Amino acid sequence: MSVAEFFDMGGYALYVWGSFGMTALLMGIEPFLVRGRRQVVIKRVARILRMNTEGKR
Amino acid sequence: MSNRLINWFKFASPATFYPLAEKIWRWSTLIAVVLIAVGLYMSFFVAPTDYKQGEGYRIIFVHVPAAWLSMFIYLVMAFWSVVGLVYNTRLSAMMTSALAPTGAIFTFIALWTGAFWGKPMWGTWWVWDARLTSELILLFLYLGFIALQGAIDDTRRADRAGALLVLVGVVNIPIIHYSVKWWNTLHQGASVSVSSGSSMSSIMLWTMLIMALGFWAYSIAMAMARVRCIILERERDTTWVSELPEVRQ
Amino acid sequence: MLEVVDLECARGDRQLFSGLCFTLEPGELLHLHGHNGSGKTTLMRTLCGLIRPSAGEIRWGGESITEVEDDFCRDLVYVGHKNGIKDDLNGVENLRIACVLDGVPISEAAAWEALERIGLRGHEDLPARVLSQGQKRRVSLARLLAHKARLWILDEPFTALDKAAVEFLQSVVREHVANGGMVILTTHQEVSLTRGQVKQLQLGWKGEGDV
């Protein structure tokens, strides 16, 4: 089976790759979104922490 | 008995769960990557071409796992909601909200891949058929849950209101599952059932199961990662958070 | 009769009070003190069961109020910051509906009489919309005259009332306590409530000098 044949998917290229593509896209983006959220949270907690320690001094 | 209860409550405390979640996250990420890689290989190179649908049927390997998980995640959310409402544990609500985005994504994937499969098979992207409609409703339920939680400032109220919404929506799950049985629809009937074995070729079945397990591990990984963020957000004033290495540097 | 054990309440991300314990027996009055924002309203709403405490328990006759909810509600009258009356209904209608909801329906004549006693003669059948601030407050307080629940929880009942009405309401409260009722109230005004047993409870010491 040639590469071109493989990508043609027996004439169903749009449908098969459209499905797998969207799936890969979403499942690929999600971890990055979560990582971004984590960084934001950590920054915020660190800021609060700094504020508190400064406030006590 | 009581000993075991105490044990459970120990893990139900965010402080002890936080490090545990990291371990679970690591392992399930690993499992997800391996299983999905194997599953993808099998779905394109091992599984044979279908005699009726040609290559187009390969969509099944993402459609069905995603559809299963969209429902399963909702059930897990409902479980945590009940626990939260009854035992008033803090962690359960955090789990519910950690799961919702992943559930919404899988629901969307199920709809999207279903539509992309329906076009060649039924000749239309969309029909107002019982299963498709109820799956769409599931997406709205997820979105409604996320929006509701976003709109409420008070976390306790957000938790309880969200839990209630999830429980109200849970009627939808059996409807999705049995819709093909209750109404005559365009959609495929159950092809995998516990009792009567399977009507599919076993290699296809295995591929689907491996993909489903991979998606499942992926969901766990995402939920754990997200619940860690939520724990940090909510417990930011406690001492144990201020002693964590990641916030101290 | 009313026991509060280790009560803790938080609003937003702030803890208002914790470890609060007291009991209230028949014939006792509890006077809550505290500066603005110290959590008096929060405490009262928690005692009514409107807010779930973050920890602790409230017992009525020995049992948690979440378990004997209906009985507890039957024994309770709560008058909050909001009057809970409908602008489009007149005083009599408002009072009668409030009483039906409290489980003790009263006749129209009784409603007229209660409103007259609380000083609304001639205003009983005006829609609440046109009443003055103090007159609206009186409509919502008329429930105290119309039927006698055992526990009264009154959140600043004297606001907007003129002196005569404050005097009258105080006598009503005194009488209720003398007859073995229980009252929890808060007010920023000076009032004389010394009949029966008066307990004092202070919320939020630290912030007292807030202004």
Next chain:
Amino acid sequence: MLEVVDLECARGDRQLFSGLCFTLEPGELLHLHGHNGSGKTTLMRTLCGLIRPSAGEIRWGGESITEVEDDFCRDLVYVGHKNGIKDDLNGVENLRIACVLDGVPISEAAAWEALERIGLRGHEDLPARVLSQGQKRRVSLARLLAHKARLWILDEPFTALDKAAVEFLQSVVREHVANGGMVILTTHQEVSLTRGQVKQLQLGWKGEGDV
């Protein structure tokens, strides 16, 4: 400065007062008395120009307030039964907008300071929705600190305030009067306002023994 001539007001089909005359000079405070529903709020709103009197005239600096409306409004702060603050805005935003509308915009820093002085430290940027009753009242009273109009009309300003805040507000009022401001206020509470010239005005004598 403020002259009231033969004022008459009716609400519904009832005449609340008539033939009311008084003047108020700089450095004077007018304390309105009257039982609930005697027409204090009505009188104050009439003095502000919100209600048209059925007869009589109100003059500001010798001219009818309907003619010098803008000037009069510039000199006036009215705090009514309703706080006039937006539940979805926080204290600072509420105060700044109120000041802009009064024609004397203030800086953000000044707003924070005024709120702090009136005892809202730590609550300045909470949405008014979550504030306690007294805290909401303080937000609306903070206008009195932020800029000084000459005439203050305060309708039961002390409701919902705790003792410290009542004390503080009284000192603010005293100071305003001492500096040549004018104040008209009503309250059912006992307050000590004896600095400068205090006038008393009693509305609705006949019904006083209403309760």
Next chain:
Amino acid sequence: MFEAFRAILMRDLTLALRRRSDIFTTLFFFVIVVSLFPLGIGPELEILRMIAPGVFWVAALLASMLALERLFSIDFDDGALEQMLLAPQPMFILVLGKVLAHWLITGLPLVVMAPLLGVQYDLSTTALSVLLVTLLMGTPALSLIGAIGAALTLGLRGGGIMVSLLVLPLCIPVLIFGAGAVEASVSGLGEAGHLYMLAAILVLSVLFAPLATSAALRISAE
């Protein structure tokens, strides 16, 4: 218990009669939306007859959605809601009273008007009566389900849109079976199946929606 139910029902009806706006706005809205179509499309009866079920049901859904926001919010603002929560009656009884009043005010007029408006669409008498029956069973279900959403979003930022977002998905089945029944009867297929489903939805929502609503109110009133 029945006393309290009746009192709430009568109170809300009285209030509605005194204000009147609520009755008329929904009805007015329904009438306008439904009448617009024939005006816009012109008198091709074939087409009209085809689209009628969808039009009526979508209009009914929108109309009841519009009225929802105010179902509890007034009581919430003036403090009547907390008094209801403190009444020694099961809250769901009071909720049932309020929802019934709400339906009598906003739903019933619409059901009554529907057959009159249906004439514009050249619906047969059978189709009209099926329409009437579906609306009669469907609109109370819409009100009951909508009440859950209204209670959950009480006093929230973004109340209006949230109600629609939460409630629409739950209401879609009602819409589908309602319109489906009329369609089936227009096209001569049996409408019984759809009607049974509608009845089942109505029964389920009478049983469970007031419970969920009162739980939601308790949460929101904190």
Next chain:
Amino acid sequence: MFEAFRAILMRDLTLALRRRSDIFTTLFFFVIVVSLFPLGIGPELEILRMIAPGVFWVAALLASMLALERLFSIDFDDGALEQMLLAPQPMFILVLGKVLAHWLITGLPLVVMAPLLGVQYDLSTTALSVLLVTLLMGTPALSLIGAIGAALTLGLRGGGIMVSLLVLPLCIPVLIFGAGAVEASVSGLGEAGHLYMLAAILVLSVLFAPLATSAALRISAE
């Protein structure tokens, strides 16, 4: 004076952004009403193109009518209105600010969406741009005129219906010229005349409606 105008404008926009519901409910409503028609009628482009102007304009009218009731009533209830009346600025400036904010929140999103939705109706680019222009001139006029009605019926029993009754007759000219312009452009006749009339209505209402509204508010606030 400009300060106060800006302050009111910004305040109402901030409030709307915090609550969000108001923006979305009207927009959502407009989108649903407009999209329903093609779904209901099916894809006969001939018919769709014919009814498009009417549908868009009626939907816009209904949408802005719906939002009117809350224009002043919240300010009235929480006492902000009396403070505005006592501000040393001419009241009509403040009214103008409020109405502008109201239009930006409820009208503008609708105008922006209209061309997108217009594609469903197979409107030509010219027709679409005429539609855009008419909506851009017409919806502010609707808001301005509607404000008078909203102010007059403030705190009245039966507010909602009264607003519609008072305002609809005044709004019908806007509807007629707005829909007329689009129709004229679809059918190739000149739309200029209609546009001039719309512009005239807009100018007149900018000049007089705020004055009338502030007088009405003064009466209602007694």
